[in-house]
Amino acid sequence: MSVESIVQSTRIVLASRPDGVPTTDNFRLEAVNLPDPADGQVLIRIIYLSLDPYMRGRMSSAESYADPVEIGEVMVGGTVGQVIDSRHPGFESGDYVLAYAGWQSHAVVDGKLLRKLAPAAAPLSTAVGVLGMPGFTAYSGLLKIGQPREGETVVVAAASGPVGSAVGQIAKLKGARAVGIAGGPEKCAYLLDELGFDAAVDHKAPDFAEQLGAAVPDGIDVYFENVGGAVAAAVLPLLKLYARVPVCGLIAQYNDSTAPEGPDRLPGFFSRVLVKSLTIRGFIQGEFVSEMYEDFLRDVSGWIKEGRFEYREDFVDGIENAPTAFIGLLQGKNFGKMLVRVAEEG
Amino acid sequence: MSVESIVQSTRIVLASRPDGVPTTDNFRLEAVNLPDPADGQVLIRIIYLSLDPYMRGRMSSAESYADPVEIGEVMVGGTVGQVIDSRHPGFESGDYVLAYAGWQSHAVVDGKLLRKLAPAAAPLSTAVGVLGMPGFTAYSGLLKIGQPREGETVVVAAASGPVGSAVGQIAKLKGARAVGIAGGPEKCAYLLDELGFDAAVDHKAPDFAEQLGAAVPDGIDVYFENVGGAVAAAVLPLLKLYARVPVCGLIAQYNDSTAPEGPDRLPGFFSRVLVKSLTIRGFIQGEFVSEMYEDFLRDVSGWIKEGRFEYREDFVDGIENAPTAFIGLLQGKNFGKMLVRVAEEG
Numbered sequence: 001m002s003v004e005s006i007v008q009s010t011r012i013v014l015a016s017r018p019d020g021v022p023t024t025d026n027f028r029l030e031a032v033n034l035p036d037p038a039d040g041q042v043l044i045r046i047i048y049l050s051l052d053p054y055m056r057g058r059m060s061s062a063e064s065y066a067d068p069v070e071i072g073e074v075m076v077g078g079t080v081g082q083v084i085d086s087r088h089p090g091f092e093s094g095d096y097v098l099a100y101a102g103w104q105s106h107a108v109v110d111g112k113l114l115r116k117l118a119p120a121a122a123p124l125s126t127a128v129g130v131l132g133m134p135g136f137t138a139y140s141g142l143l144k145i146g147q148p149r150e151g152e153t154v155v156v157a158a159a160s161g162p163v164g165s166a167v168g169q170i171a172k173l174k175g176a177r178a179v180g181i182a183g184g185p186e187k188c189a190y191l192l193d194e195l196g197f198d199a200a201v202d203h204k205a206p207d208f209a210e211q212l213g214a215a216v217p218d219g220i221d222v223y224f225e226n227v228g229g230a231v232a233a234a235v236l237p238l239l240k241l242y243a244r245v246p247v248c249g250l251i252a253q254y255n256d257s258t259a260p261e262g263p264d265r266l267p268g269f270f271s272r273v274l275v276k277s278l279t280i281r282g283f284i285q286g287e288f289v290s291e292m293y294e295d296f297l298r299d300v301s302g303w304i305k306e307g308r309f310e311y312r313e314d315f316v317d318g319i320e321n322a323p324t325a326f327i328g329l330l331q332g333k334n335f336g337k338m339l340v341r342v343a344e345e346g
Numbered sequence: 347m348s349v350e351s352i353v354q355s356t357r358i359v360l361a362s363r364p365d366g367v368p369t370t371d372n373f374r375l376e377a378v379n380l381p382d383p384a385d386g387q388v389l390i391r392i393i394y395l396s397l398d399p400y401m402r403g404r405m406s407s408a409e410s411y412a413d414p415v416e417i418g419e420v421m422v423g424g425t426v427g428q429v430i431d432s433r434h435p436g437f438e439s440g441d442y443v444l445a446y447a448g449w450q451s452h453a454v455v456d457g458k459l460l461r462k463l464a465p466a467a468a469p470l471s472t473a474v475g476v477l478g479m480p481g482f483t484a485y486s487g488l489l490k491i492g493q494p495r496e497g498e499t500v501v502v503a504a505a506s507g508p509v510g511s512a513v514g515q516i517a518k519l520k521g522a523r524a525v526g527i528a529g530g531p532e533k534c535a536y537l538l539d540e541l542g543f544d545a546a547v548d549h550k551a552p553d554f555a556e557q558l559g560a561a562v563p564d565g566i567d568v569y570f571e572n573v574g575g576a577v578a579a580a581v582l583p584l585l586k587l588y589a590r591v592p593v594c595g596l597i598a599q600y601n602d603s604t605a606p607e608g609p610d611r612l613p614g615f616f617s618r619v620l621v622k623s624l625t626i627r628g629f630i631q632g633e634f635v636s637e638m639y640e641d642f643l644r645d646v647s648g649w650i651k652e653g654r655f656e657y658r659e660d661f662v663d664g665i666e667n668a669p670t671a672f673i674g675l676l677q678g679k680n681f682g683k684m685l686v687r688v689a690e691e692g
Binding site: 063064065228229232241247248249250253256258259260261262263264265266267268269271272274275276277278279280281282283287 | 593612620624625633
C-alpha cells in the first residue's frame with residue numbers, strides 16, 4: 001500500500017502576519033517532501049481548495065474562535081482531494097474526500113477527519129461550497145437564528161457570494177422577501193435575474209443608504225451579517241421590532257488593526273437593541289452541525305436537483321495563485337464561491 | 347355610586363424636555379378637577395407611585411418603544427391605588443388595585459386596565475416592585491434570554507435595585523453563581539449579607555475593572571444589562587463563549603444627547619459577538635407577560651413566603667417630591683425599589 005517514490009507537496013505557508021491589508025509578501029510558496037502515511041492516515045492529492053474570508057482571521061494573532069496559523073505553517077483551508085495511498089480501512093486509492101488540508105497540493109491526513117464524497121451525487125467542488133461550510137453557514141444561521149417568517153424581509157450582503165446567495169434563496173424558499181447587497185451592477189443583476197432576489201442594492205452606489213431604505217419600505221426583519229462596516233451602518237437603523245441579526249462574518253473590518261475614529265457608536269447601538277428588542281447573535285457553523293447538518297444536505301441538494309437553487313463558482317488555477325485570489329476575495333473581486341483548482345479531477 | 351363633591355388630583359406634569367440630566371424645572375406641580383367616572387370607569391386614590399429608570403425615556407421625544415409623554419401631560423407610571431368610586435362591575439369602593447395611573451394623587455381610569463390586589467397576600471407596594479414590573483423584568487429576561495445553567499456565572503449591575511436584586515437571587519435559586527455590581531460599600535455589603543450574592547463589586551472603586559475580573563475568574567456566562575456605560579465596557583471583554591446578554595435598560599446613558607467621542611467601539615464589539623458567539627437581546631417585559639407572568643407570580647411569591655427571596659424598598663413621602671426622587675434615582679441615590687408614598691394605605 002505504500003508508494004514507491006517520495007511525494008512532494010507544493011504549499012503556501014504564512015510568511016509573516018499582515019498589518020492591515022494582506023499582501024503577497026505575507027505568503028511563501030514552498031515544496032516539502034511528505035512522509036509515508038502512518039497507520040490510520042491517508043495520502044491525498046488536492047483538487048480544490050476553498051478560499052474563504054475567515055482565513056484572514058487565521059493570519060492574525062488576535063484572539064479568535066480558532067487558533068492562528070503560526071508563521072511558517074501551511075495556511076489552513078477546506079479542500080476536496082483524492083486518495084492516492086491509504087492506511088485507513090475506510091478509504092482506498094481513488095476515493096474522493098473532503099479534508100481540511102490547507103493550501104497545498106498533497107497532504108497526509110488522519111482518515112478519521114475525512115468525509116468520503118460521491119462524485120455522482122453532486123459536483124465535487126460543491127463539497128466546499130453550496131453543499132459545504134459556506135452553504136451550511138447560510139442554512140444554519142438563517143433558519144436557527146434568523147428564523148424568517150413568511151412575508152418578512154431578509155437582507156444579506158455579499159449576496160452573490162456563497163453564503164449570501166444561499167441566505168437569499170433559502171429566505172425565498174421559506175416565503176420571505178429577499179433583498180441582496182452586492183458590489184456593482186453585474187452582481188446585482190445576477191441576484192435579480194439568476195437567484196430570484198426581490199431587490200438588489202449596489203453598495204458602491206453613492207446613494208447606497210437611500211437605495212437600501214427604498215428597497216425595504218417596511219423595514220428589515222432579518223439582517224444576515226457577514227460584512228460589517230458601512231453596509232452594517234446603513235442597515236442598523238432599518239431594523240424592525242424583534243429583528244434578528246445572525247453574525248457570521250465581518251469581512252469589511254478584518255483588515256482593521258485599530259478601532260476607527262469616533263464618534264463612539266456603541267452606546268447608540270445598544271439603545272437600538274433596547275428600543276427595538278433586537279437579537280444579535282454571533283455564530284460559527286460548527287455549533288449547529290450535529291443538530292442540522294443532515295437536514296441541510298437533504299434540503300439544499302434537493303432544491304438544487306429540483307432546479308430551485310442556484311450557485312456560482314469562481315475558479316483560479318494553481319496553488320501558487322491562491323494568495324492573489326485570496327487578497328482579491330477580501331476586496332470583493334470574486335464573483336461567486338472562490339476556489340483554487342489545484343489539480344484536475346480525473 | 348357617584349361622589350358628592352368634586353375630586354381634585356394633585357399631579358406632576360412634564361413642563362419641558364430635559365437636555366441631558368433632568369432637573370426639577372422639567373416638572374410642574376398642578377391641581378386639576380377630575381370628572382366623574384363614566385360607565386366602565388373607576389375613580390381611585392393613589393397610594394404608591396413607582397419610580398423607574400424607563401421614565402427618563404418617556405421625557406424625551408427620541409424614538410423609543412413607547413410614545414413620549416407630551417409637554418403638559420401627567421408623567422406616566424405604575425401605581426397602587428384604592429377605589430373610591432366605581433362604575434365598573436368588577437370593582438367596588440375600598441378595593442385595592444394596580445393601575446398605570448401616573449404621577450398624581452387621584453385618577454379616573456378604565457376598569458379593564460386595572461388588576462385587583464389582595465392586600466393579605468403580599469404588601470401592596472410589592473405590586474409595583476418585586477411582584478410587579480421590575481420583578482418580572484428580572485424573571486423573564488434572566489430565564490427566557492439569559493438561561494443560566496447550574497454553575498454558570500451571572501453578572502448584574504444596579505444589583506441592589508429591584509431588577510438587579512431579583513436577577514441575582516433568581517440566578518442563585520437556579521444554581522448559578524451571582525456577581526453583583528453596585529455603587530458604594532453599603533450596597534455591596536447588602537448584596538453579600540442580605541441577598542446571598544457570591545461576590546459584589548463597587549463600580550465607584552478606582553480599580554473597578556480589575557475587581558470585576560477577579561470576581562469572575564472563569565468569565566461571564568450571562569450579563570444582565572440594565573446600565574450600559576462604563577460598567578458594560580468592563581463587562582464585555584469578560585464574556586465567555588456563548589454568553590447571553592439580555593438588555594432591559596441603559597440607565598448610565600439615558601441622559602446622553604449625542605454620541606460620545608471616539609474611538610468607535612462598535613466594530614470591536616461586533617468582533618467580540620462573532621469570536622465568542624455572543625447573544626445580545628433587547629427586551630421589554632411586556633413581550634413575555636402572556637407566556638410567563640403566572641409562573642413569575644407563583645415562583646417569586648412562593649420564594650418570598652419560604653424566606654428564600656429578599657427585597658428592599660426606598661420610600662419618599664408626597665407626590666410633590668417625586669421629581670427630586672426620580673432625579674436621584676437616575677444618579678443611583680436610592681437604595682432598593684424607589685417608591686413615592688402618595689397617601690397612607692388605610
